[in-house]
Amino acid sequence: MQMSLDNLTRRRALGLGLGALVLTGCGGGGGPRQAPQQTATTAAPTTYTGPAVSLAFWNGFTGGDGPFMKRLIEQFNAAHPAIKVTMNVYQWADYYAKVPAAVAAGQGPDLGIMHVDSVATNAARQVVLPLDDVATSLNLTEADFSPPVWQAGVYKGARYSIPLDVHPLGMFYNKTVLSKAGLDPDNPPKNGEEYLAALEALKKAGIQGHWATPFPFTGNMQFGSLLYQHGGQLFADDASVSRFAEEPGVQALTWLVELVNKGYSPKNVGQDADLIALQNGKAAFNWNGIWSINTLRAVKDLEWGVAPLPQIGAKPAAWAGSHQFVLFKQRKPDQNKLTAAKVFINWISGHSIEWAKAGQVPARKSIRDGAEFQALKEQAAIGSQIDNLYFLPSVPGIGDASAVVDQAINAAILLKKSPKDALTEAAAKADKILEQNRKKYGA
Amino acid sequence: MTTLTAKASTARAATPVAWSGRATPYLFLAPYLVLFCVFVLAPAIYGVWVSLHDWDFLLEGRPFVGLDNYTALFDPSSAVYADFWMSMRATGWFTLLSVPFLVVLPLGIALLLNRPFRGRTFFRGLFFAPYVLGVAVVCLMWRLLLDPNLGLVDWLLGTDIAWTTSLPWGWVALVGVTVWWTLGFNGVIYLAGMQDIPRELYDAAKVDGAGRWAEFRHVTLPGLRPVMLFVVTTTVLASANMFGQSYLLTQGAPGGETRTAIVYILDQGLGQYKMGSASAMSYVLTLALIVVSVINFRLFRGRS
Numbered sequence: 137m138q139m140s141l142d143n144l145t146r147r148r149a150l151g152l153g154l155g156a157l158v159l160t161g162c163g164g165g166g167g168p169r170q171a172p173q174q175t176a177t178t179a180a181p182t183t184y185t186g187p188a189v190s191l192a193f194w195n196g197f198t199g200g201d202g203p204f205m206k207r208l209i210e211q212f213n214a215a216h217p218a219i220k221v222t223m224n225v226y227q228w229a230d231y232y233a234k235v236p237a238a239v240a241a242g243q244g245p246d247l248g249i250m251h252v253d254s255v256a257t258n259a260a261r262q263v264v265l266p267l268d269d270v271a272t273s274l275n276l277t278e279a280d281f282s283p284p285v286w287q288a289g290v291y292k293g294a295r296y297s298i299p300l301d302v303h304p305l306g307m308f309y310n311k312t313v314l315s316k317a318g319l320d321p322d323n324p325p326k327n328g329e330e331y332l333a334a335l336e337a338l339k340k341a342g343i344q345g346h347w348a349t350p351f352p353f354t355g356n357m358q359f360g361s362l363l364y365q366h367g368g369q370l371f372a373d374d375a376s377v378s379r380f381a382e383e384p385g386v387q388a389l390t391w392l393v394e395l396v397n398k399g400y401s402p403k404n405v406g407q408d409a410d411l412i413a414l415q416n417g418k419a420a421f422n423w424n425g426i427w428s429i430n431t432l433r434a435v436k437d438l439e440w441g442v443a444p445l446p447q448i449g450a451k452p453a454a455w456a457g458s459h460q461f462v463l464f465k466q467r468k469p470d471q472n473k474l475t476a477a478k479v480f481i482n483w484i485s486g487h488s489i490e491w492a493k494a495g496q497v498p499a500r501k502s503i504r505d506g507a508e509f510q511a512l513k514e515q516a517a518i519g520s521q522i523d524n525l526y527f528l529p530s531v532p533g534i535g536d537a538s539a540v541v542d543q544a545i546n547a548a549i550l551l552k553k554s555p556k557d558a559l560t561e562a563a564a565k566a567d568k569i570l571e572q573n574r575k576k577y578g579a
Numbered sequence: 580m581t582t583l584t585a586k587a588s589t590a591r592a593a594t595p596v597a598w599s600g601r602a603t604p605y606l607f608l609a610p611y612l613v614l615f616c617v618f619v620l621a622p623a624i625y626g627v628w629v630s631l632h633d634w635d636f637l638l639e640g641r642p643f644v645g646l647d648n649y650t651a652l653f654d655p656s657s658a659v660y661a662d663f664w665m666s667m668r669a670t671g672w673f674t675l676l677s678v679p680f681l682v683v684l685p686l687g688i689a690l691l692l693n694r695p696f697r698g699r700t701f702f703r704g705l706f707f708a709p710y711v712l713g714v715a716v717v718c719l720m721w722r723l724l725l726d727p728n729l730g731l732v733d734w735l736l737g738t739d740i741a742w743t744t745s746l747p748w749g750w751v752a753l754v755g756v757t758v759w760w761t762l763g764f765n766g767v768i769y770l771a772g773m774q775d776i777p778r779e780l781y782d783a784a785k786v787d788g789a790g791r792w793a794e795f796r797h798v799t800l801p802g803l804r805p806v807m808l809f810v811v812t813t814t815v816l817a818s819a820n821m822f823g824q825s826y827l828l829t830q831g832a833p834g835g836e837t838r839t840a841i842v843y844i845l846d847q848g849l850g851q852y853k854m855g856s857a858s859a860m861s862y863v864l865t866l867a868l869i870v871v872s873v874i875n876f877r878l879f880r881g882r883s
Contacts, residue, residue, distance in 0.1 A: 233849045236852075257852075260638075261638060351830060351832070402727075406727055406730070407743075407830060412729055418728075418729070536851040539850075543831070546833060569658050575633075576635065
């Protein structure tokens with residue numbers, strides 16, 4: 137990988153190798169990894185013996201996942217009489233605006249959930265606390281999760297979050313529609329060739345098989361998955377420059393735009409129309425988030441299935457998000473609360489099979505490998521992609537730069553700009569944002 | 580007896596009465612003035628200060644950058660230039676397209692609803708009803724109705740129009756939905772204004788042999804002038820501050836062309852935590868709105 141000046145200064149700032157290795161994620165598969173050294177905490181993580189405490193837990197689980205988390209918390213509270221966890225739920229957009237303000241005012245909650253691509257930003261802004269000691273005292277290591285998920289919560293050599301789940305993209309398909317086009321409803325396409333052949337067969341049967349959506353949900357996730365499948369990346373590992381406008385990105389976006397040009401997708405697909413079309417039997421496939429499982433399950437008489445994304449490019453890859461536990465900075469740190477929070481995180485993590493039922497893949501490997509999770513057929517199918525997931529680099533403000541990709545995809549899929557032009561323009565903008573952010577966060 | 584007490588009280592409280600007499604208007608003003616200073620004036624001034632910095636309320640370093648946030652808005656090679664002016668253009672288009680409808684249509688409806696007929700109250704309610712809905716409800720509903728491939732509207736019209744993802748149809752959808760949603764409000768204001776126009780003027784007009792059109796031109800319209808000024812000014816400002824429809828109905832499609840300035844400013848300030856830059860943008864927007872409002876006032880004053 138390229139050694140930029142920025143990277144060098146960061147290395148120097150971090151002292152010897154380890155931090156930078158984790159940070160830049162260039163350790164690949166084989167390199168030795170150790171948990172960052174921290175002062176060991178004495179408290180046993182699974183029990184809490186202190187005085188009664190209450191913990192405020194904020195998150196954005198406004199959808200079908202909210203009740204599952206609420207039930208988990210009720211169970212936890214019943215099992216731990218000395219700890220009372222109360223949950224506050226906000227819309228995610230409000231949550232990310234509200235939490236930093238609350239923390240700055242000294243009114244922040246004790247713990248919360250953050251999406252993995254927001255962790256570094258909030259670490260740099262000192263909203264969340266380093267959690268290396270939590271990981272150490274809970275005996276959590278990379279082996280308990282999966283390397284990309286576990287590393288995604290590390291910023292500047294320190295861990296700031298503990299993974300709860302991953303929510304990848306999967307390929308949902310309508311079995312009835314596949315049968316109608318003479319395709320095997322139990323054996324959906326697995327690679328690019330099969331996929332295009334299926335779309336062609338569907339087209340002959342008068343069905344536009346894959347509705348290419350120009351909107352972030354889930355157009356940019358589809359683009360990202362294809363980009364990584366073609367061997368590309370959204371950003372350099374250290375986020376010094378954007379890389380989505382390079383050849384793999386152009387290939388990925390062209391593939392999506394071609395769906396429209398070849399008539400496999402209608403033009404001008406509206407927000408969420410792709411998922412509705414799948415439910416109505418107007419489309420055969422929809423690459424959507426694992427959170428769609430419960431949505432589809434609620435549709436009467438819908439014969440559907442879900443599989444890993446087909447491998448269009450040279451290697452398998454899928455977009456994923458991840459909910460991660462964070463602890464918020466307090467004016468007066470309370471040791472009892474910290475211990476109680478650790479107990480809570482560990483307990484929820486250990487019981488995340490319940491969480492899986494809300495339509496998530498538990499981050500914890502032991503749970504993912506368990507029979508109970510494997511019995512959740514749909515979740516397990518999507519979960520099988522766990523080692524092929526990618527996350528944004530752990531760099532503050534990375535979300536700002538990735539947001540400009542949304543606009544490029546929108547313009548390209550709506551046939552307003554060529555994929556190459558749209559991506560090149562966005563890349564120029566993203567590079568400027570990355571530069572601004574480096575200045576701002578002093579990375 | 581009365582004179583005596585009065586005299587005594589004036590004698591005793593001469594100064595306080597005079598003082599409180601002079602203070603009365605300020606006392607009446609005080610509650611509003613305090614709120615205005617605390618929630619409008621002070622933040623506005625603070626905002627100028629913020630706009631001169633690279634400001635993030637959580638970061639220790641908030642370096643002073645002078646006018647950089649402003650010059651970036653006029654520098655084609657900056658990260659914000661293209662997006663900001665695209666969003667300003669979107670705001671301008673929306674205002675230009677929506678205000679005439681929002682001023683004229685409610686006037687027509689108010690004229691109709693002002694005549695006596697059976698079921699008048701029902702229709703008054705009918706036109707006002709959408710206004711009570713939240714922007715999220717309105718936009719989600721219309722997003723589905725207007726969906727280019729699945730929507731009811733295209734199906735009913737037998738057309739194939741991309742209402743939410745292409746131009747100029749995106750503007751038609753945004754303006755149409757906004758007019759449907761908010762016309763009741765201006766309508767109610769007009770109705771109230773019409774009921775303030777003295778009946779005698781109409782009677783006098785009738786005696787002079789005025790027809791319906793002459794009545795409207797020479798009595799109703801002049802009588803509504805102050806109300807018109809209010810409606811036009813608030814509608815321009817409301818349209819220039821349009822947020823929810825662009826955010827929910829079109830999501831800025833295609834390629835950000837229908838993303839309004841407020842949506843972009845919010846994203847800069849609260850999404851990307853670049854409050855300095857967002858403040859600078861909002862001052863440029865404010866300046867533009869002040870200019871428009873002044874022109875507006877001039878026009879109405881000129882006519883009367």
